[in-house]
Amino acid sequence: ASLNSLSSCRQALLLIELTKQWISKTTRYVPEVIVLLMKLLQLACSTEKSKHVLSCSSKQSGNNHLLVINKNIDLSKSTTLTVFSDNDLDDDNDEHRAMILQTCLNSLIDFLNIYQSLSAIVEIAQPFKSLVQTIAETSK
16 A cells, blocks of 8 residues: 555554554564654655655555645644544645644654564654654754
8 A cells, every 4th residue: 555645644653553552562673663663754854954864665655745734733733633533624725734744753753662672763754754754854
């Protein structure tokens, strides 16, 4: 499946959340969920500013800028995306993009907290550091 709409991103976040719940109890490293989270965050990076391009066997088809936010959004006023959210997500709505991006970043923090005791935490976190820096530069 490809990440070609905000609805498909929501489905990916559901999978990430379920895996995160399992990992939090087992502390098992699951690289596939990390790659999926990286792919989601990469959708928030404009291609011209991206310093880190994820190369995987599965190709992203469709909108590679799906989560790029075009205007300043106050995330403190945005609603939180939940598994039970049934609202339609408009692919052209920056507030909806921000909600997905905020959920991705919250999941990233959770995973880094879960994996902080692993000896490879630096290697796990490094690609995310580049992506988050690119997202910050993109939003300026």
